[in-house]
Amino acid sequence: MQLQRGQMAAAESSYRQLLEHEPDDADALIFLADRELAQRNAPQAQLLLSRAERAHPDHPGVAHQLGSVYLATGDFEAAASHLQRALSLAPRMFLARLRLGIALEQLDRSDEALTAYFMAVRGAQEQGRWLSDATTAPGLRDLVKYAMSYANAGRRRLFDAALEPLRERYGRSELGRVDRALAIHLGLEPMPSIDPRQRPLFLYFPDIPSQPFYPRERFPWHETLEAAAAVVRAELLAVLAGEQPLESFLGVDDPTLAQSMLRGSDGHAAAWDAYFFHRHGDRYEDHCVACPRTSALLDAVPLVRIRDHAPEALFSVLRPGTHILPHRGVTNTRLVTHLPLIVPSDCALRVGGQVHSWREGSCVTFDDTFEHEAWNRSPFTRVVLILDSWNPDLTEAERAAVTDLVEAIGDFNASCELPADPA
Numbered sequence: 001m002q003l004q005r006g007q008m009a010a011a012e013s014s015y016r017q018l019l020e021h022e023p024d025d026a027d028a029l030i031f032l033a034d035r036e037l038a039q040r041n042a043p044q045a046q047l048l049l050s051r052a053e054r055a056h057p058d059h060p061g062v063a064h065q066l067g068s069v070y071l072a073t074g075d076f077e078a079a080a081s082h083l084q085r086a087l088s089l090a091p092r093m094f095l096a097r098l099r100l101g102i103a104l105e106q107l108d109r110s111d112e113a114l115t116a117y118f119m120a121v122r123g124a125q126e127q128g129r130w131l132s133d134a135t136t137a138p139g140l141r142d143l144v145k146y147a148m149s150y151a152n153a154g155r156r157r158l159f160d161a162a163l164e165p166l167r168e169r170y171g172r173s174e175l176g177r178v179d180r181a182l183a184i185h186l187g188l189e190p191m192p193s194i195d196p197r198q199r200p201l202f203l204y205f206p207d208i209p210s211q212p213f214y215p216r217e218r219f220p221w222h223e224t225l226e227a228a229a230a231v232v233r234a235e236l237l238a239v240l241a242g243e244q245p246l247e248s249f250l251g252v253d254d255p256t257l258a259q260s261m262l263r264g265s266d267g268h269a270a271a272w273d274a275y276f277f278h279r280h281g282d283r284y285e286d287h288c289v290a291c292p293r294t295s296a297l298l299d300a301v302p303l304v305r306i307r308d309h310a311p312e313a314l315f316s317v318l319r320p321g322t323h324i325l326p327h328r329g330v331t332n333t334r335l336v337t338h339l340p341l342i343v344p345s346d347c348a349l350r351v352g353g354q355v356h357s358w359r360e361g362s363c364v365t366f367d368d369t370f371e372h373e374a375w376n377r378s379p380f381t382r383v384v385l386i387l388d389s390w391n392p393d394l395t396e397a398e399r400a401a402v403t404d405l406v407e408a409i410g411d412f413n414a415s416c417e418l419p420a421d422p423a
Contacts, residue, residue, distance in 0.1 A: 024055035042073045060090035079103040094123035114154035117147040162408035170397040178401040181205045197352040200369040202330035208393040212352030212370045218392045222363040225339045229361035233341045235291040246273035268321025275315040304334045313387040323375040329368030333402045337365040339385040344378035
């Protein structure tokens with residue numbers, strides 16, 4: 001809440017009195033420097049902040065305010081240096097990052113400015129700010145809207161550049177649905193009206209049929225998997241009987257996060273373990289060597305292959321009494337297939353409100369962007385082989401384009417120090 005004029009004057013008086021007793025108080029020096037800057041007295045503001053910097057060299061607020069002073073005086077190199085220093089000390093200072101974007105843009109460092117503006121807006125919105133005019137300070141609204149526009153246009157240019165070679169190869173019209181998917185992802189086009197049960201967390205691909213479960217005739221390779229089910233099961237049993245460790249599928253040590261995804265029942269602690277062959281595009285070579293026939297089978301199946309993202313293939317081990325709570329996947333460009341290997345009674349999968357009971361050796365493929373959940377209410381362990389494949393309604397050109405687009409988005413996110421894979 002902004003201080004009224006009388007309150008501002010009272011605060012200024014209080015801070016000046018404080019400095020008489022504590023001449024290096026950081027909050028007082030920052031406040032008074034801000035007042036001087038508001039009155040266009042940048043030299044005095046700089047003097048106050050230089051004094052604060054000597055006394056408090058690791059104070060992020062001091063570095064931020066010094067950056068603001070240099071920004072106001074047009075010394076963009078010094079502004080960028082101090083704002084970067086502030087962010088190294090306090091990375092969540094979204095206003096400092098916004099000002100850093102201004103400095104970098106003025107220095108013609110457009111790629112860095114794009115990252116700064118994008119991270120500023122994202123950081124603010126993660127803290128409930130800059131979501132609307134009501135959550136944005138009036139004096140910042142135009143600047144925030146400019147930053148959003150700059151970030152959207154910059155990302156669009158980056159991602160368009162990644163797709164351009166494929167447009168030249170296949171023709172622009174062949175990638176029309178990919179262009180729409182990108183526009184939706186960037187918020188430049190609204191999400192179309194779709195089944196309310198379906199909500200991709202990352203990338204929605206428009207204008208393809210949508211359904212929770214897919215008919216098996218769409219996947220001729222189901223027969224290959226099913227024919228090898230006994231062999232795969234034998235290798236699974238060797239894994240379970242041996243000393244090779246499983247890991248948590250969620251990959252988290254935070255019990256609160258695990259509790260948001262899993263629930264135990266009948267006195268059982270919830271546990272969802274995994275033995276990965278591939279994850280986020282990485283191949284688990286030791287596991288592939290330990291299960292050579294399963295690995296060879298996976299190599300023969302048309303898995304999605306996107307650097308840092310896919311494939312994902314694993315033995316999914318659901319312990320007794322465990323319920324995987326309702327959740328949604330990242331994109332409808334790929335589908336999930338289960339080859340059930342060990343299925344006790346009272347185990348099932350629900351996708352989009354439709355319940356499917358696994359049958360050992362019989363594949364099922366579904367779109368995990370529909371809300372889905374699974375449970376094992378038996379006293380025994382349930383195991384399925386999970387793998388991801390392309391949605392069969394994408395063309396060859398679209399698969400190639402989605403691959404390049406997702407990699408480009410991942411590279412940009414990595415430059416912003418965001419997770420490469422939203423899943």
